[in-house]
Amino acid sequence: MRLFEYQAKEIFSDAGISVPRSELVRATSTSATVTEAASETGRVIPVDAEALAAEVGTAAGGLLEQCSRVVIKSQLLMGGRGKAGLIKPATSTDEAESLAREFASGPHKVRTMLVEQAVDIDRELYLSISANPESAELVILASVEGGVEIEQLAVERPDAISRIAVDINRGLQQYQARALAYELGLQQGAVKQFAGILNRLFLVFMDNDAELAEINPLFLTVSGELLAGDGKLMIDDNSLFRQPAFERTREYFDSDAEFEAAIEGIPYLQFSGDISLMCAGAGLTTTVFDLVHYEGGTIANYLEFGGPNYRNAGRAMELCLKNNSKVILIVTFGTIARADVMAEGVVAAINELKPDRPIVTCIRGTNEEQATETLKTAGLEPLFDTEEAVRRAVEIAGGDDL
Amino acid sequence: MSIFCDNSTQIIVQGITGKEGSFWTKHMVEMGAKVVAGVTPGKEGQEVAGVPVYHSVYRAVREHTADAAILFVPPRFTMDAVYEALDSGLERIVTIADGIPLHEQLKIRSAARASGAQVVGGNTSGVISPGRSMLGIFPYWIERVYKPGSLGVMTRSGSLTNEVTSMAVREGFGVSTLIGVGGDPVPGSRFAEFLPAFQADPETEAVLIIGELGGTMEEEVAQAMQAGIYTKPLVAFVGGQTAPEGKKMGHAGAIVTGGTGSVADKLAALETAGARVADRPSKVGALLKEALGR
Numbered sequence: 001m002r003l004f005e006y007q008a009k010e011i012f013s014d015a016g017i018s019v020p021r022s023e024l025v026r027a028t029s030t031s032a033t034v035t036e037a038a039s040e041t042g043r044v045i046p047v048d049a050e051a052l053a054a055e056v057g058t059a060a061g062g063l064l065e066q067c068s069r070v071v072i073k074s075q076l077l078m079g080g081r082g083k084a085g086l087i088k089p090a091t092s093t094d095e096a097e098s099l100a101r102e103f104a105s106g107p108h109k110v111r112t113m114l115v116e117q118a119v120d121i122d123r124e125l126y127l128s129i130s131a132n133p134e135s136a137e138l139v140i141l142a143s144v145e146g147g148v149e150i151e152q153l154a155v156e157r158p159d160a161i162s163r164i165a166v167d168i169n170r171g172l173q174q175y176q177a178r179a180l181a182y183e184l185g186l187q188q189g190a191v192k193q194f195a196g197i198l199n200r201l202f203l204v205f206m207d208n209d210a211e212l213a214e215i216n217p218l219f220l221t222v223s224g225e226l227l228a229g230d231g232k233l234m235i236d237d238n239s240l241f242r243q244p245a246f247e248r249t250r251e252y253f254d255s256d257a258e259f260e261a262a263i264e265g266i267p268y269l270q271f272s273g274d275i276s277l278m279c280a281g282a283g284l285t286t287t288v289f290d291l292v293h294y295e296g297g298t299i300a301n302y303l304e305f306g307g308p309n310y311r312n313a314g315r316a317m318e319l320c321l322k323n324n325s326k327v328i329l330i331v332t333f334g335t336i337a338r339a340d341v342m343a344e345g346v347v348a349a350i351n352e353l354k355p356d357r358p359i360v361t362c363i364r365g366t367n368e369e370q371a372t373e374t375l376k377t378a379g380l381e382p383l384f385d386t387e388e389a390v391r392r393a394v395e396i397a398g399g400d401d402l
Numbered sequence: 403m404s405i406f407c408d409n410s411t412q413i414i415v416q417g418i419t420g421k422e423g424s425f426w427t428k429h430m431v432e433m434g435a436k437v438v439a440g441v442t443p444g445k446e447g448q449e450v451a452g453v454p455v456y457h458s459v460y461r462a463v464r465e466h467t468a469d470a471a472i473l474f475v476p477p478r479f480t481m482d483a484v485y486e487a488l489d490s491g492l493e494r495i496v497t498i499a500d501g502i503p504l505h506e507q508l509k510i511r512s513a514a515r516a517s518g519a520q521v522v523g524g525n526t527s528g529v530i531s532p533g534r535s536m537l538g539i540f541p542y543w544i545e546r547v548y549k550p551g552s553l554g555v556m557t558r559s560g561s562l563t564n565e566v567t568s569m570a571v572r573e574g575f576g577v578s579t580l581i582g583v584g585g586d587p588v589p590g591s592r593f594a595e596f597l598p599a600f601q602a603d604p605e606t607e608a609v610l611i612i613g614e615l616g617g618t619m620e621e622e623v624a625q626a627m628q629a630g631i632y633t634k635p636l637v638a639f640v641g642g643q644t645a646p647e648g649k650k651m652g653h654a655g656a657i658v659t660g661g662t663g664s665v666a667d668k669l670a671a672l673e674t675a676g677a678r679v680a681d682r683p684s685k686v687g688a689l690l691k692e693a694l695g696r
Contacts, residue, residue, distance in 0.1 A: 136509075238504060282585060283561055335541045
């Protein structure tokens with residue numbers, strides 16, 4: 001689960017990592033019924049761009065009493081917000097308001113903005129903690145050439161990145177934090193500050209069951225202070241049961257269907273093509289996704305109903321029917337997710353939901369003879385070859401265009 | 403022969419009295435695996451499929467010689483159960499559950515490496531040497547997948563294993579040992595770590611790798627081939643070639659970020675090292691035949 005910048009910075013700040021002064025502005029609705037409905041379903045309420053702009057203006061006005069420039073930062077989970085024009089500076093209340101209006105009514109319909117004091121920067125550093133699956137250690141990456149994507153820096157200037165490995169059982173040692181600061185060539189005063197920030201970031205990583213904790217850029221100001229200019233914190237989904245502070249709400253997802261599926265534990269991704277995938281197993285679903293593309297088809301949605309969801313064909317089909325897909329393609333090859341149970345589930349779902357589009361079935365695995373009977377009895381044509389099923393679905397999807 | 407487990411492997415089942423544990427213990431015993439004892443705290447004295455149950459692994463190994471363990475333990479208790487098996491000297495451990503917290507995945511692999519043991523999983527169907535032994539949850543009765551033979555198989559996915567392996571079996575091949583390393587971001591063991599054993603196994607003629615986007619496990623296989631650690635034929639299928647960058651598609655371990663872990667990179671590395679790569683499951687059989695000169 002990826003957190004928003006403002007959440008990461010709140011956690012950093014609570015841990016003692018300095019961040020620029022800022023104020024958070026979130027869209028609210030004036031209509032009580034909309035708010036109530038939204039809180040019940042977790043749905044996103046429509047944004048009132050004018051009200052939001054006014055609040056951003058007020059926040060900017062307050063901050064501008066103590067500095068000459070603020071930055072309006074769209075709170076979205078996508079990377080590259082700066083390049084996409086979703087983070088912009090303002091020097092007056094009016095300018096801040098008009099930026100907020102632009103963000104709120106633009107294609108991203110930004111509903112949460114961080115209004116932050118701009119600081120005078122000497123350098124931009126990079127600092128992150130993540131896991132190295134091969135060595136089973138934590139890896140700390142740091143650079144004095146921050147502010148760009150680390151992947152890009154790794155390709156263009158690999159020597160500019162310093163790294164240390166940390167034993168997860170032993171934890172970060174003080175000598176390691178100091179050694180890294182010296183590797184970066186920091187001045188004496190900054191060494192101690194940097195080591196302090198790294199220590200605190202390490203605690204944030206451990207305490208929050210993070211898979212990634214990143215500060216990029218880490219500002220070194222003209223006055224020699226280190227401040228987190230941005231914050232990226234990704235929490236391990238498998239650990240959410242012991243991290244009650246992080247609740248997945250609608251704002252973390254791109255669509256209603258993705259949100260509903262995630263809450264119910266159904267892996268789901270939204271696309272805009274013709275074929276709804278309703279498959280079992282992560283590897284097989286991904287492969288069917290590839291095969292559809294090889295055959296010239298397009299995907300409406302990726303959905304897995306294997307594993308713990310194999311008795312839940314009805315809900316899976318309901319999610320697929322929310323798309324404007326032209327066909328639903330069902331491919332399974334299950335073990336514990338028995339073929340007969342999945343076939344019965346699919347037939348029951350068809351009877352209940354009366355889908356308005358064709359369904360291609362390729363259901364194999366444990367008890368597949370019974371599954372085949374069930375599908376035939378219901379008037380479906382059971383296929384046994386994945387590639388044949390994919391070709392059939394692509395044909396059906398293409399045929400509608402003729 | 404086979405690797406990791408055969409008729410002589412003596413197995414302890416941790417979490418044997420649970421629903422999954424008892425169900426799959428029956429199947430392991432039925433297919434010929436030598437299950438010597440089971441463990442569930444508080445259930446000593448019971449039996450599951452004729453297998454005696456003990457309170458702890460310590461008490462089980464005091465009564466029985468054992469060298470391997472399979473864990474049917476909920477994900478949040480898996481690390482504790484792995485430590486229990488390691489501390490009793492068991493050197494091959496398979497952990498089935500999906501959902502082990504990431505930091506505990508790291509600690510499990512770290513502990514396994516420190517003690518020289520092999521932990522397979524989590525989030526896996528386990529290991530099977532068809533016709534001989536199984537530490538896992540495989541439908542060994544489906545003959546078009548789990549037919550004994552000379553192919554070593556390693557995979558990151560359950561459902562895709564059935565799909566791809568069935569394509570090899572259709573062309574007349576069978577399996578010596580199949581290892582599911584699991585779909586977690588930090589699996590206990592990685593593909594390349596089993597290559598020396600497959601190389602040494604006289605019954606394994608070739609290895610089939612069923613990979614996925616993300617991570618570096620396929621690249622490590624290519625490195626092992628380049629280094630001459632593994633010199634038999636190798637065929638690979640890697641899913642997720644058309645997956646969009648940055649989306650978590652497939653297993654949690656499968657995510658492409660900024661140019662690392664892409665399927666194109668993996669296929670290029672494997673081909674350079676002399677492997678044959680299939681762009682779809684149906685081509686696996688023909689490539690294996692070509693590699694083995696049949």
